[in-house]
Amino acid sequence: DPEKRKKYDQLGSRWKDGMDFTPPPGSGQAGSWTWTGGEGFSGGFSDFFEALFGGRGGPFSRGQSSWEWDLDEQAGGRDQGADLEAELELPLEELAQGGTRRVTLTARDASGRLRPKQLDVTLPKGVRPGDRIRLKGQGATNGRAARPGDLYLKIRLQPHPFYTLLEESPDDLQIDLPLLPWEAVLGTEVQVPTLDGPVSMRIPPGSQAGQRLRLRGKGLPRRDGTRGDQYVRFVLVTPKSVGPRERELYKELGKLSTENPRSAFSKARAPGR
Incomplete structure (x- = not known):
């Protein structure tokens, strides 16, 4: 079935689970987020400076899921800032429990100053290592963009003792x-x-x-x-x-x-x- 094959190529073996996969658009201008620590998480972000200075973007690897909180139509091209990606490492117990956790990021305001900003990140039921949580409007901003890009959090699992x-x-x-x-x-x-x-x-x-x-x-x-x-x-x-x-x-x-x-x-x- 060509349609099933297309979904498999986009989503991998878990396409039947109904998980939407929305790859971020191509990399744009370098973003303005940095990780400064979190509240409630035992883990943390990594590779954030790559996102900050390298303008990471482009399609993600197959077989991984994207969870979206904001289902508004995405603006493209110059109307939106660059998307950013970071890794969120969690212990097994938090991965299983789910719920809402608060993390603190540092963003540049319109004057270019770094200011802390707190985000409430919801871990949906059934999230797995390798899945991505999409936070719309929490990515990079630039002078030409009408609104910020999106922030993608890739879930990683901390090693467990047993x-x-x-x-x-x-x-x-x-x-x-x-x-x-x-x-x-x-x-x-x-x-x-x-x-x-x-x-x-x-x-x-x-x-x-x-x-x-x-x-x-x-x-x-x-x-x-x-x-x-x-x-x-x-x-x-x-x-x-x-x-x-x-x-x-x-x-x-x-x-x-x-x-x-x-x-x-x-x-x-x-x-x-």
């Missing part, structure tokens, strides 16, 4: 759960962190390293009000040191065990034989 966002499914989270050998063999019950707080999870006997269990509805919120899932991946942890009694028991266990995890190696043949 959560990862799955690339193949950006609504789902994964956490590595350390297990001791006897916990994996015998099974146990543990507390697992989630964005909503810890939950109890039963680890089945005979669990293997790399095995995953799923907690439904514990992932990131989607635009339609549903949520992704959280996957719990087992990681076996060997004790770094053991006492004399533990060592004796491990030796006894080694004598009793009939398990051979390397049995497949004995069936392998050398090349040419």
Whole structure:
């Protein structure tokens, strides 16, 4: 379908989600925004001086979304100042929670003086790393422009100490759960962190390293009000040191065990034989 292909080329694999993508117009006169710190955000802007002095603009890469607060028709050409782009880095918890945050920028007024200006930035439900939030009328100004350009905020995710966002499914989270050998063999019950707080999870006997269990509805919120899932991946942890009694028991266990995890190696043949 030519129309579907056109949307895919513009939006990438998420074109079905209904996200509008409006690439900013070509770079114009250098802008007048600088980042001076924020209020409410744990992250901050980066690459802002590139936008300030380099006049960044042009199409964004495919597969990324643009969120717009002001749906007025965009003026073009000389009627509008240059668009600017900045990166907004957020912790996972703020990305999931959404809401409104206040940031402070510094803009030049008509006399050329730098003055602080506060903006309330709304994080919409379902926003993901790589998405862009468009703030109309918050970009650069120049003497000929009837109104300012737009400001694009590209969302970045701060590294988390134990959560990862799955690339193949950006609504789902994964956490590595350390297990001791006897916990994996015998099974146990543990507390697992989630964005909503810890939950109890039963680890089945005979669990293997790399095995995953799923907690439904514990992932990131989607635009339609549903949520992704959280996957719990087992990681076996060997004790770094053991006492004399533990060592004796491990030796006894080694004598009793009939398990051979390397049995497949004995069936392998050398090349040419």
